[in-house]
Amino acid sequence: MQLLAYILIYPFLWLISILPFRLLYAFSDGLYVLIYYIIGYRKKTVKENLNLVFPNKSEAEIKVIRKQFYHHLCDMVVEAIKSLTITEKQMMKRMTFPNIEEVNQYGKSNKSIVLMCAHYGSWEWIFILQNHVNHKGYAVYKKLENKYFDKLVKRIRAKYNSHLITTKETFSTLLRAKNKGELTINGFVSDQSPKPWKAHHWLDFMGINVPAHTGAELLAKQLDMAVVYFAVKRIKRGYYETTFTTLAKNPNDFKDYEITDAFFKLVEKQIHEAPQYYLWTHKRWKHRDKSPEDFK
Template sequence: MQLIAYILIYPFLWLISILPFRLLYILSDIAYIFVYKIFGYRKKTVIPNLKLVFPEKSEEEILDIASKFYHHLCDMILESIKSLTISEKELKKRFVATNIELLHDLEKKNKSVILMCAHYGSWEWIFILQRYINYKGYAIYKRLTNKYFDRLVKRIRAKYNTYLITNKQAINTLIEAKNKGELTLNGFISDQSPKAHKAYYWNEFMGIKVPMHTGAEILAKKLDMAVVFFRVERKKRGYYELTFETITENPNEYKNYEITDIFFKKVEEQILEAPQYYLWTHKRWKHRNKVPPKFQ
């Protein structure tokens, strides 16, 4: 069944991917009507999330953010499909790093990097970064259920020397790379919600206490990697600007979970500046009522 689904769906995705951006965004506008106005995809998650973190905002303000978010969500989905056939030249024009020299400096210092980001703005086109650096790129991801689409996503990323690995593969893969003397750039989307009973650490995110993923920090300390945050700003439709911010070059100088706290504060800054670009469909605050006594 997985192969049949792939055979049936892939041609449509490819046809969408070859559309010029002007037509792609017309399609996105149509998708917005269906996703938000007609089907209300995950509105029962999005609206409560917004009300939870912005209790001071009126109903009208909440709905305005939600509407803008769904427009952006549809754009991101179509932009992700566009990754199938987008040219390197076009990608470089649309996803621009303002201070790539920060990574070049870390390369000169022989430092591998943990690159931390959130579900904010756009992260789908970050793989073009490999065209500007010498690091071998790894991105930590959750394997897709359909193995054929999973292979497709890996193949797209591998064109630019970025390799997808799961959480379980990360430690062994990166230890092996370090033993070989390889410099690696390792992407972590670190704002997900871990399982409450497995969380080592809880703290406030947008004013609400929740469990936090600490894997990026733990791995940085274990392998003595620099930790860098990347901030994404949407300049206009289909154009993004990426700025790197060093959290630390020496992670073991920080107390446990201090790096994680710094990361979440930076994510909060982005959300407060332009909340419509955060991924509100995630149930990020679903464990807020399960805080263990030692974290209360």
């Protein structure tokens, strides 16, 4: 069944991916009408999240953000599909890194890097970063249920010397790399909502008490990696700029969870500046206003 789904869907995705960008974004506009007005994909969740974190905004303001978000979401979908056939030249033009020296300084000091980011902006073309650094790239991801599409996604990322690894594979993979003397740059999307009974740390995120993943900070301390936050900013449709901010050169100099707290403060800053580019369909605040004791 998985193979049949792949055989039926892949040609359609490939045809979309070869569209010139003007037609690609016209397709995205049509997809927006389908997802927002007809299907209503997670509209209730998006509205609840926006009302929750922006209690002082009017209903009209929330509606504007909601529509802008769905337009951006559809753009991300078609940009992910475009990754099938986009050229390296096109990607380098559309995803730029104005302060890449913030990352490359760690290559000069022979240090590997934990890259922390949020579900903000666009992360589909971030893999072109490998053209600008000497570190070997890894990204922690959730394995797709369909093994054929999972292999496809891995193959696309591998074109740019980036390799996808699951959470279970992360420590052993990066420990082997460290023991071999390899420099690695390792991407973590760190704003997900963990299972509350497994969470080691709770914090204030957008004014709400929530559990937080701390795996990126823990790994950085265990393997003595610098911790860098990357922020993706949309410049215009189909063009993004990624900037880097060091959270910790020597993570073991920081108290537990200080790095994680600093990461979430930077995510908050991005959201307040342009809330339409955050992934509001994610149920980030479903365990809000609880505490670890509530789940014991």
